[in-house]
Amino acid sequence: MDILKGNFKTKKTVEAPNDEDADDLETRFERDALKRLGGSIAFVSKKRVEWDLDEK
Amino acid sequence: MTEKAPPSTDRRAEHGSLARELVAQMGDFTWHRVGEMVIDNFERNLPKLTSGQSLAKLRDVSVGQGDGAIILAAGPSIHRQKPLEKILAAGFKGALIATESSMAYCLRNDVVPDLVVTTDPHSDRIVRWFGDPDLTSEKLAQDDYFRRQDMDEKFADEIKTNELLLDKVNTHGKDIKIALATTSSQAVVDRVLDSGMQIFWWSPLVDDPDLPNSRSRDMFKRCRMPAMNAGGNVGAAAWMMADAVLGKKHVALTGIDFGYYGDTPYRNTQYYHEALDLVGEDRLDEVYIHIYNPYLETWFYTDPAYAWYREIFLEMVQDADCETYNCTEGGILFGDGIHFVSLDSFLTDHA
Numbered sequence: 033m034d035i036l037k038g039n040f041k042t043k044k045t046v047e048a049p050n051d052e053d054a055d056d057l058e059t060r061f062e063r064d065a066l067k068r069l070g071g072s073i074a075f076v077s078k079k080r081v082e083w084d085l086d087e088k
Numbered sequence: 089m090t091e092k093a094p095p096s097t098d099r100r101a102e103h104g105s106l107a108r109e110l111v112a113q114m115g116d117f118t119w120h121r122v123g124e125m126v127i128d129n130f131e132r133n134l135p136k137l138t139s140g141q142s143l144a145k146l147r148d149v150s151v152g153q154g155d156g157a158i159i160l161a162a163g164p165s166i167h168r169q170k171p172l173e174k175i176l177a178a179g180f181k182g183a184l185i186a187t188e189s190s191m192a193y194c195l196r197n198d199v200v201p202d203l204v205v206t207t208d209p210h211s212d213r214i215v216r217w218f219g220d221p222d223l224t225s226e227k228l229a230q231d232d233y234f235r236r237q238d239m240d241e242k243f244a245d246e247i248k249t250n251e252l253l254l255d256k257v258n259t260h261g262k263d264i265k266i267a268l269a270t271t272s273s274q275a276v277v278d279r280v281l282d283s284g285m286q287i288f289w290w291s292p293l294v295d296d297p298d299l300p301n302s303r304s305r306d307m308f309k310r311c312r313m314p315a316m317n318a319g320g321n322v323g324a325a326a327w328m329m330a331d332a333v334l335g336k337k338h339v340a341l342t343g344i345d346f347g348y349y350g351d352t353p354y355r356n357t358q359y360y361h362e363a364l365d366l367v368g369e370d371r372l373d374e375v376y377i378h379i380y381n382p383y384l385e386t387w388f389y390t391d392p393a394y395a396w397y398r399e400i401f402l403e404m405v406q407d408a409d410c411e412t413y414n415c416t417e418g419g420i421l422f423g424d425g426i427h428f429v430s431l432d433s434f435l436t437d438h439a
Contacts, residue, residue, distance in 0.1 A: 062366060064365075065362055065365040065366040066110070066113075066117055066120075066366065067117055067120040067121055068121060068359070068362040068365075069110065069114075069117050069121075069359055069362050069363075069366070069391075069392055069393060070114065070117035070118035070119070070120060070121030070122065070393065071114055071117075071118040071121070071122075071320040071321055071393045071396055071397065072118075072122070072207060072208040072210075072318075072320060072321045072322060073118070073122060073126075073207045073208060073209070073269075073271075073292050073294075073318045073320060073321065073322075073325070074115070074118060074119060074122070074126075074292060074293065074294045074295070074318070074320070075115060075118075075317065075318070075319055075320040075324075075396075075400045076293040076294075076295060076296055076304075076317050077296075077403065078407065079293055079296070079297075079317045080316070080317055080328065080331075080332040080407065081314055081315070081316045081317070081328070081332045081333060082293065082297055082304070082308070082314060082315040082316070083144060083314050084308075084314075085297050085304070085305045085308040085309070085315060086308075086309075
């Protein structure tokens with residue numbers, strides 16, 4: 033790598049991916065996998081059946 | 089590659105560290121997983137709600153005799169314990185309430201349940217329990233959910249089972265009462281309508297209706313259907329129907345394992361692919377919690393979703409009006425408020 037370093041110029045500025053981007057990708061993948069672990073439907077604590085919600 | 093198996097007996101309790109952390113976040117994960125489907129399905133179903141009645145009307149209908157009910161769900165115990173054989177032999181006259189996932193098991197045994205319950209909004213998996221008229225080999229190739237799991241073993245032969253189920257549901261549809269969620273998928277709703285089932289609509293609570301800008305309250309105002317706590321899954325929803333809608337006083341659970349037999353390979357669990365994506369093959373033990381069932385003196389294991397369902401159920405049972413008997417004879421659902429007894433014992437007292 034040292035042989036190549038600095039002996040040419042690119043037309044466009046190239047930014048190397050940093051560790052933060054790599055973390056983001058990993059985090060995003062993990063977040064997506066976590067979402068897919070969810071249950072079938074929601075649960076609402078301390079509730080049973082609401083026959084009429086007009087009064088709420 | 090050798091298949092990852094659960095750890096040996098003496099190391100079981102050490103595992104599941106990540107799973108225990110995930111259980112606390114399952115409410116959020118669930119909304120991320122189903123929220124968009126719930127809203128889209130509800131909007132799509134609104135014009136169809138004129139077909140059928142409100143769940144409120146179900147209170148005026150006779151659903152089984154007396155004050156007993158048995159919930160039939162599709163956990164791995166049903167093909168080991170064969171609860172229908174015992175129920176039929178005992179001549180049980182109470183309400184037989186089936187999750188949609190156990191309807192095929194009932195119809196195969198020539199039993200039409202008194203009520204079927206469905207709640208999961210998934211776009212193309214749930215319709216499989218009704219017989220999917222659009223099932224193709226191409227669709228099967230993309231999703232191994234049914235043939236991989238230790239649920240209803242007949243679903244391993246998917247095309248043949250689907251054809252048989254299409255026929256059974258078409259034949260018996262008009263005799264089946266179904267508590268159908270307003271948030272069910274288009275495929276499920278169309279299949280229910282086409283088969284002529286008697287529909288009783290309800291909406292699953294998706295948030296606290298007492299909060300400002302509650303989605304549940306908004307859904308009620310738009311559809312006027314009762315909103316019921318589905319408890320995270322269809323088995324809990326079926327139990328809630330028996331308790332809070334039908335007013336049954338003695339409710340038995342069968343096929344509600346919320347877990348897997350200790351010798352089940354991880355690959356045969358519901359979220360195997362997701363767990364694999366999350367931690368990789370080497371760390372799978374972290375995603376599963378192993379639980380010793382003292383009533384059966386046997387180890388079972390569970391995943392974060394099933395562990396969450398267990399926590400929810402143990403909370404809900406504290407507010408129930410009914411007595412709850414877990415007659416699954418397997419799994420991890422035991423604790424305060426639940427009588428863990430054999431199905432034969434329940435049937436002796438309540439048949």
